[in-house]
Structures are given as C-alpha cells and as structure tokens.
Amino acid sequence: MTMKRTLCFTMVLIGLTVLAAAPVLAAGSQEPKNKDLILSTTTSTVDSGLLDVLIPVFEKKTGYRVKTISVGTGQALAMGERGEADVLLTHAPAAEKKLVDSGAVVNYQLVMHNDFVITGPPDDPAGVKGKSSVDAFKAIAAKEAIFVSRGDDSGTHKKELSIWKKAEIEPSGAKWYQESGQGMGATLLMASEKQGYTLTDRATYLAQKANIKQEILSEGDKGLLNIYHVMEVNAEKFPKVNAAGSKAFVEFMVAPETQKMIGEFGKNKFGQSLFFPDAGKQL
Amino acid sequence: MNVLFEGLIEALRLLVTLDRDVINITLRTIQVSGTATLISVLIGIPIGTTLALTRFFGRGFTVSLVNFGMGLPPVVVGLATWLCLTRYGPLGFFGILYSPTAMIIAQTIIATPIVAGFSLAAVQSVNPKLRLQILALGATRPQYLVLLLWEARLGILASIIAGFGGVISEVGASMMVGGNVRGYTRVLTTATVLEVSKGRFELATALSIILLFLTFCIVAGLSYLQQRRRQP
Numbered sequence: 001m002t003m004k005r006t007l008c009f010t011m012v013l014i015g016l017t018v019l020a021a022a023p024v025l026a027a028g029s030q031e032p033k034n035k036d037l038i039l040s041t042t043t044s045t046v047d048s049g050l051l052d053v054l055i056p057v058f059e060k061k062t063g064y065r066v067k068t069i070s071v072g073t074g075q076a077l078a079m080g081e082r083g084e085a086d087v088l089l090t091h092a093p094a095a096e097k098k099l100v101d102s103g104a105v106v107n108y109q110l111v112m113h114n115d116f117v118i119t120g121p122p123d124d125p126a127g128v129k130g131k132s133s134v135d136a137f138k139a140i141a142a143k144e145a146i147f148v149s150r151g152d153d154s155g156t157h158k159k160e161l162s163i164w165k166k167a168e169i170e171p172s173g174a175k176w177y178q179e180s181g182q183g184m185g186a187t188l189l190m191a192s193e194k195q196g197y198t199l200t201d202r203a204t205y206l207a208q209k210a211n212i213k214q215e216i217l218s219e220g221d222k223g224l225l226n227i228y229h230v231m232e233v234n235a236e237k238f239p240k241v242n243a244a245g246s247k248a249f250v251e252f253m254v255a256p257e258t259q260k261m262i263g264e265f266g267k268n269k270f271g272q273s274l275f276f277p278d279a280g281k282q283l
Numbered sequence: 284m285n286v287l288f289e290g291l292i293e294a295l296r297l298l299v300t301l302d303r304d305v306i307n308i309t310l311r312t313i314q315v316s317g318t319a320t321l322i323s324v325l326i327g328i329p330i331g332t333t334l335a336l337t338r339f340f341g342r343g344f345t346v347s348l349v350n351f352g353m354g355l356p357p358v359v360v361g362l363a364t365w366l367c368l369t370r371y372g373p374l375g376f377f378g379i380l381y382s383p384t385a386m387i388i389a390q391t392i393i394a395t396p397i398v399a400g401f402s403l404a405a406v407q408s409v410n411p412k413l414r415l416q417i418l419a420l421g422a423t424r425p426q427y428l429v430l431l432l433w434e435a436r437l438g439i440l441a442s443i444i445a446g447f448g449g450v451i452s453e454v455g456a457s458m459m460v461g462g463n464v465r466g467y468t469r470v471l472t473t474a475t476v477l478e479v480s481k482g483r484f485e486l487a488t489a490l491s492i493i494l495l496f497l498t499f500c501i502v503a504g505l506s507y508l509q510q511r512r513r514q515p
Binding site: 069083084183185189208238240 | 370463479
C-alpha cells in the first residue's frame with residue numbers, strides 16, 4: 001500500500017516536472033522572454049512587399065512575433081514618441097532627428113534608400129517632364145493641374161511639403177490641390193483616376209504600375225532622395241518597450257545578409273531594385 | 284468587369300488550393316467576428332429583454348441610448364478602444380493591443396447595442412394579450428421568459444444576424460486595434476484594404492468574394508433557423 005502510494009506520488013511528480021519543463025525544453029535557450037515586437041513603419045515598406053520578405057526571416061531567426069503596424073511616418077514617429085511601439089522603420093530624417101535629440105529613440109541606424117519621383121498623366125498637361133522637382137511643382141501650380149497629395153503627415157507628405165516650400169508656393173486650399181489622406185498605393189490610384197500629378201516613392205510606384213496610367217516625369221534630382229532609418233524606442237524612457245526585441249530587429253536590418261536581401265528585392269518582378277542597401281554608410 | 288471576373292477565378296483558385304494565408308485569414312475572421320457576436324448575444328439579449336419587460340425611472344433614456352449605440356461608427360469605437368488599450372493608456376497593463384482579443388472587444392462593443400436594440404423591439408412587439416395569457420396559464424417566471432423569447436424568435440434571430448453583419452463587415456475598428464498583422468490579426472476586410480494599396484486587385488476581389496460567401500453561409504444558416512416551421 002505505502003509502496004504503491006509512493007510510486008504513484010513519484011509518477012505524479014515526474015509528470016509534473018516534465019510538464020513544467022516541456023515549454024522550456026521545446027523552446028530551447030533561443031526563445032525570447034517577451035515574444036511580441038511592435039514595429040511601427042511607413043506604408044511604403046509594406047505596400048511594396050519588402051517586409052513580407054524580411055519579417056518571416058527575422059521571426060524564424062529570432063523567435064519574435066513582429067506586429068507590423070503600417071501607418072504614415074508621422075503616426076509611426078508619434079507612436080515611438082509615446083513609447084507605444086518597440087522599433088521604428090521610417091523615412092523622414094528631419095522629423096526623426098527630433099526624436100533622437102529628445103532621447104525617445106536610440107540606436108538610430110541608416111538602412112537603405114530609394115528615391116521619390118513625380119508622376120503624372122502620360123500626356124503631361126503641365127509640361128513637367130525632365131524638370132527638377134521644384135520647377136516641376138512650379139509648373140503644376142502655374143497650370144493649376146490636379147495634384148493629389150497624401151495629406152497624412154507621412155514621410156512622402158513631409159517631403160512633398162518641403163518641395164512646395166522651396167518652390168515658394170502655398171498649395172493648401174487651392175482647388176487643384178487635393179489631399180487623399182490615404183496610403184501611397186491608394187493615392188497613386190486616385191492621381192491616375194483624376195489624371196493628376198503626385199509625388200511617390202519609386203517602390204510603391206513600381207508595385208502599382210500595372211494598375212495605373214501614370215508615368216515618371218521628374219526624377220533623379222538630389223532633393224528627391226528617400227532615406228530609411230531604423231531605430232529602437234528608448235527602453236530606459238519607456239519601460240514597457242521590448243528592448244531585447246527592438247535591438248535584435250535593428251541589428252537584423254543592418255546585418256549584411258539582410259542588406260543583401262533588400263538590394264535583391266524586386267529584381268525578379270520589376271527588373272530593378274526597389275531599395276538600395278546603405279547600412280554603415282555615411283550620408 | 285475584367286478584374287471582377289479574374290477576382291472570381293482567383294477566389295476559386297485560392298479556395299480550391301486551400302491557400303494557407305487565405306485559409307488563415309478566413310478562420311481568423313470567423314473566430315473574431317463569431318466570438319464577438321456570441322458575447323454580444325449573451326449581453327445584448329438580456330439587456331433588450333429587460334428593457335422591454337420592465338418599467339423604471341430613466342428607461343426612456345436608456346432605450347434611446349441603446350438605439351443610439353446601434354449606429355456607433357466602428358472607427359470611433361476603434362479609436363476609443365485603441366486609446367484605452369495602448370501601453371500607456373488606462374487598460375494598457377493587459378498588453379492586448381494588436382491582438383485578436385482587442386478586435387473581439389471592439390467588435391463586441393459594436394454588436395451589443397445592435398443585438399440589444401433589435402431584441403428589445405422583438406420582445407416588445409409580442410402581443411401583450413399573449414403575455415397575459417402565458418401568465419394566466421400559471422407559467423413560472425423562467426417559463427414565461429422562455430415562451431416570450433420563443434414567440435419573439437423571428438426578431439431575436441434578426442438581431443443576431445444584424446449584429447453579426449455589423450461586425451464581419453467593419454474594417455475601421457479591426458484595422459485600428461488589430462493592426463492588420465499578417466497571420467495574427469489580419470481578417471478579410473483589412474486584408475482587402477491592404478491588397479488594394481498593394482495594387483493587387485484580383486486578390487482583393489477574391490478576398491471580397493470569399494467574405495461575401497462566408498457571410499452568406501452564416502446568415503443563410505441563421506435564416507434557416509429563423510424561417511423553419513415551428514416544431515410542435
């Protein structure tokens with residue numbers, strides 16, 4: 001009787017130990033403690049399909065589950081500023097610098113670039129073809145041709161506003177200046193439907209190209225560079241931030257293998273790279 | 284037209300080949316909207332019935348509040364839920380923002396007033412003489428309620444259909460509190476929005492067709508329950 005009872009007890013004990021240890025054993029030492037990682041990023045990295053390629057690789061390598069929240073850069077940075085995201089991937093260097101200076105983000109790293117282009121209807125009523133960005137905007141305003149703006153405080157919108165400023169034109173409120181308030185893909189569709197002009201990043205343009213009647217009319221000007229940075233939200237300032245996870249993601253984005261994938265992305269489908277890897281370079 | 288047709292072909296292809304992403308998104312849609320509807324039924328029908336059968340001070344105001352809630356814009360619910368659930372918001376310590384749970388909460392808030400409002404109307408429109416008759420036949424309180432709800436079953440099922448229809452079709456709240464995370468909080472409506480911004484119209488159309496088909500199947504099932512002949 002006692003023998004039996006002891007045996008029973010031992011069995012139960014062993015059973016419990018195995019149960020308790022199972023998750024640890026199965027997961028191995030690689031499994032991170034806090035698995036969820038909130039990545040706040042711009043629509044272009046998602047709409048172009050780049051993150052669909054990169055995120056699964058990162059998740060497989062590190063065991064994190066990335067919650068990619070694709071919003072305009074303005075909202076992405078605002079989320080970082082409030083500690084609501086763990087890691088940011090955005091493209092508005094001037095606005096990002098404010099966060100770096102205020103200490104809201106750390107480990108600010110250059111990832112890649114591509115460029116903005118001015119697209120418009122193939123018949124180009126305002127005659128902007130081949131002009132520099134500032135001159136192109138001046139021509140659009142002079143002709144009062146329809147211009148579809150993102151109007152959502154995104155990185156592209158910020159860039160667009162900076163060009164209007166350089167052109168010394170105040171377009172907001174004008175009838176030909178329309179704000180879509182939507183992501184880049186949707187804005188390009190609107191511009192195409194309205195036969196208007198817009199400013200877009202090259203990656204989203206190429207991804208949308210088959211569906212729209214828009215041509216690249218102005219490109220290559222130095223002011224049209226589109227630069228992406230990745231940064232950790234400061235865990236010292238916001239204790240709820242997943243510090244280990246965001247560090248791992250920044251390291252992943254600038255790692256040589258990832259940089260190679262970024263450079264290769266889109267070559268098969270579009271015959272050209274959508275993003276150019278830049279990690280470690282000086283601007 | 285072409286896109287619609289290609290979308291239909293694509294939808295069939297995705298369904299026949301059991302595309303993993305699409306199956307995942309569809310199951311997530313059923314899970315989130317189904318759970319939200321279930322919870323809102325469990326809360327909404329008692330509220331509606333109570334409001335229909337009782338008289339108390341402030342009842343009129345409560346009824347208009349419920350009816351107002353029937354038209355709650357999903358985006359507003361989404362924003363309010365988002366603000367509450369953010370890390371540094373009042374309910375941030377749960378850490379459930381950008382999860383299916385958060386979506387279920389938001390959708391429950393959207394569906395509950397709809398279910399409550401419709402069941403209130405359904406119970407109230409049962410012939411008052413019938414109520415008296417049931418009581419006169421000596422029914423106990425629970426028996427009375429069961430018989431009354433049975434008499435109001437057409438309207439009650441309509442309330443469930445309306446609640447379900449309200450949440451499976453909404454995109455604003457799901458996008459905001461779910462974040463449209465691939466393989467986790469992506470549902471048919473948010474996936475459709477994303478595929479449009481990616482310029483993949485065939486896939487977006489296919490997802491819409493699957494959404495319509497799914498909604499039809501579930502609503503058809505409920506309608507069958509609603510319309511079948513009363514069993515003796």
